[in-house]
Amino acid sequence: MPLHRLREDPGRGAARGAEGAAVTPTVLDGVAVSTMDEAGTEHAFGHVVFEHGRITAVGPGQAPRPTGPHTWVDGSGCLVTPGLVNTHHHLYQWATRGLAQDATLFEWLTTLYPVWRGLDAEITHAAASAGLARLATTGCTTAADHHYVFPRAGGDQFEALVGAGRRIGLRLHAVRGSMDRGRSHGGLPPDDLVEDTDTALVATEKAIDAHHDPSPDSVLRVAVGPCSPFSVSPELMSGAAELARRKGVRLHTHLAETLDEEDQCQAEHGCSPTEYAERTGWLGEDVWLAHTVHLSQDAVRKLGATGTGSAHCPTSNGRLGTGTAPVRDLLDAGAPVGLGVDGAASNESGGLVEELRQALLQARQRGGPRALDVRRALWLGTMGGARCLGRAAEIGSVEPGKLADLAVWRLDGLAHAGIDDPVAALVLGPTPELKLLLVGGRTVVADGELRTAADAELARELRAASTRLKEAAR
Numbered sequence: 001m002p003l004h005r006l007r008e009d010p011g012r013g014a015a016r017g018a019e020g021a022a023v024t025p026t027v028l029d030g031v032a033v034s035t036m037d038e039a040g041t042e043h044a045f046g047h048v049v050f051e052h053g054r055i056t057a058v059g060p061g062q063a064p065r066p067t068g069p070h071t072w073v074d075g076s077g078c079l080v081t082p083g084l085v086n087t088h089h090h091l092y093q094w095a096t097r098g099l100a101q102d103a104t105l106f107e108w109l110t111t112l113y114p115v116w117r118g119l120d121a122e123i124t125h126a127a128a129s130a131g132l133a134r135l136a137t138t139g140c141t142t143a144a145d146h147h148y149v150f151p152r153a154g155g156d157q158f159e160a161l162v163g164a165g166r167r168i169g170l171r172l173h174a175v176r177g178s179m180d181r182g183r184s185h186g187g188l189p190p191d192d193l194v195e196d197t198d199t200a201l202v203a204t205e206k207a208i209d210a211h212h213d214p215s216p217d218s219v220l221r222v223a224v225g226p227c228s229p230f231s232v233s234p235e236l237m238s239g240a241a242e243l244a245r246r247k248g249v250r251l252h253t254h255l256a257e258t259l260d261e262e263d264q265c266q267a268e269h270g271c272s273p274t275e276y277a278e279r280t281g282w283l284g285e286d287v288w289l290a291h292t293v294h295l296s297q298d299a300v301r302k303l304g305a306t307g308t309g310s311a312h313c314p315t316s317n318g319r320l321g322t323g324t325a326p327v328r329d330l331l332d333a334g335a336p337v338g339l340g341v342d343g344a345a346s347n348e349s350g351g352l353v354e355e356l357r358q359a360l361l362q363a364r365q366r367g368g369p370r371a372l373d374v375r376r377a378l379w380l381g382t383m384g385g386a387r388c389l390g391r392a393a394e395i396g397s398v399e400p401g402k403l404a405d406l407a408v409w410r411l412d413g414l415a416h417a418g419i420d421d422p423v424a425a426l427v428l429g430p431t432p433e434l435k436l437l438l439v440g441g442r443t444v445v446a447d448g449e450l451r452t453a454a455d456a457e458l459a460r461e462l463r464a465a466s467t468r469l470k471e472a473a474r
Contacts (some may be wrong), residue, residue: 025051025066026441028408031075032422033058035398036082036382040375042423048080050404053217053440058398077412078435079422081378082397083141083405084352085385088252088290088311088340091128091145091161092119095466097348105258105320106188112345113189118472121155126465128164130458131350133450135341136170138351138431141405141439142385142395143170144311144340146252146290148177148227150203152192158207165220169444169452171405173389175225175252176207180236186268187231197236200226201243208247216394217403217440221249228254229276230264241281250286250390252311253277256299257291258322274299283308288388290340291316292330293323300326304333309388312380314358315349316342324362327380328371338385356381356427374427408436 026049033043035058047063049056057063065072093112100111128145135143147161158176165172178200181187187194195203204224212222224244226232232253244251256262256273265273274295277283283302288309295303303310312325330337339359344350356377363372386396395405409432411425416432419425426432437445444452 024068025049025056025070027063027066027070027072028075028080028406029063029072031408032079033398034079034081034375034378034423036379037397037399048398048406050406050438050441053404053442055398055400055402055404057400073436075408075435077410079409079411079426080398081139081407081409081426082382082395083407083437083439084139084381085338085389085396086135086140086143086341086352087288087309087338087385087388088313088342089131089143089145090147090343090345091131091164092116092124092147092149093343093345094127094131094350094462095119095123095469096345099345103320104260105322106260108320108346109188113193115469115473116149117151117190117193118469119149119151119154119157121157121160123465123469124154124157125160125164126461128161129167129453130462131344132164132168132170133453133455133458134350135352136168136437136444137434137448137450138353139407139409139434139437140352141170141407141437141444142173142389142391144173144175144223144252144389146175146177146225148179148225149193150195158211162211162220167453168450169439169442171219171395171439173221173223174207174211175223176204177225177227178204178236178240179227179231180233181231185233189231194231197233197239200236201239204240205243205247208249212247212249214248219440223250223252225252228257228261229273230261234280237280237282244286250288251282252288252290253282254291255289256294259294262294272296272299274302278302286390288336288338290342291322291325293317293325295326297329300329300333300335303330303335307334307336309336309338311338311340311388312359313340313342313347314355314362316340316346318358318362319346324366326366327359327363328367331376336384336387337380338388339381351431352381353426353431360427374421374424377427378423404438404441406436406438407434409433410435
């Protein structure tokens with residue numbers, strides 16, 4: 001039965017709140033469930049019930065029917081997982097896919113920075129909307145976006161990003177990035193694409209004050225995110241850490257992505273990137289770092305001991321040839337590890353569910369066939385990501401009391417026939433269609449189609465934005 005024509009028993013037209021989330025019970029019945037809870041609970045044939053945006057029941061077998069009005073969904077042939085959590089992205093980059101195809105990271109950046117100086121709010125909104133739509137149709141319910149490019153005539157870039165989050169309907173962790181180190185000071189960006197230190201800190205604080213919502217069911221949180229050690233001064237790194245802790249928000253930056261970064265950090269600061277992060281206040285349970293590819297064993301231990309998170313971006317790392325992150329070592333050390341799609345200029349697919357497989361494959365290339373199993377790969381994309389974002393109490397597992405951020409995957413077609421283990425089918429098999437994607441009980445995707453915006457309109461806007469941006473750079 002198509003999801004836009006669900007049976008509602010016993011009274012038709014189950015009540016819905018102002019944001020579209022069901023306020024009467026919704027029962028997902030006859031489904032396989034991989035809860036990702038601490039015990040690893042799974043049900044081969046079970047049910048999930050949610051109401052008022054929160055999960056109220058999870059268990060084996062068919063669900064007891066509520067006595068009053070409710071919505072019942074036949075989930076035969078489907079797997080329910082937590083909604084996936086994307087811990088690192090640059091949504092504006094959806095307007096510049098396909099460029100610098102064979103470049104190293106530093107070459108890629110120096111090629112693209114002159115293009116990105118042409119960003120304006122309209123382009124960023126179109127790119128972010130398209131990127132979030134792609135994330136939604138690949139199982140993502142929460143996305144962290146690191147926006148650090150603020151051209152002089154670019155308008156309100158941060159509001160453009162925030163507006164895209166509202167439009168598509170995902171939970172957004174908007175990271176207000178910054179760069180204060182242009183080429184004249186040894187950085188990679190053009191001087192006219194960076195801010196001075198004080199301006200960056202003031203603008204970041206304004207973004208927090210205007211947009212950050214710390215409530216448990218928040219759909220918008222703000223984090224502090226200087227771009228990277230090679231485009232940011234020590235003063236901005238330290239000042240941003242102080243600001244984030246004064247405001248009670250999280251910290252995010254790139255770290256240890258390439259050997260070039262390692263060499264530059266040693267030359268300029270006499271230490272490794274991880275040691276530099278420690279000096280500037282960037283290790284702790286309120287920090288998650290993007291990539292962390294080139295870590296010594298001592299650095300791995302430091303991340304684990306301090307509870308510092310890692311956003312693992314396997315496809316992007318492969319696209320740029322930066323190396324393979326030591327995910328198994330980080331997990332063994334106790335560090336939170338989540339998955340990141342990264343910007344679409346270094347991951348043109350832009351989908352999240354496929355990062356489960358890529359993470360598993362890269363871990364096994366590094367550490368053998370037992371380095372990562374399918375359930376740990378799914379954990380990275382759910383609870384691991386929730387831990388990185390400081391939301392393990394709210395999202396990341398299918399448990400009563402948590403937010404109804406759920407992905408319902410169709411596994412009953414030819415593409416997955418004969419794979420008896422539904423988690424293996426999801427992680428190792430082709431990308432399944434989503435029968436349903438819910439954010440706080442609100443339908444975002446149904447029957448594989450985005451329901452919060454029109455695909456054709458998003459594609460038209462993105463093509464126009466991309467064309468205008470590239471033509472301006474010629």
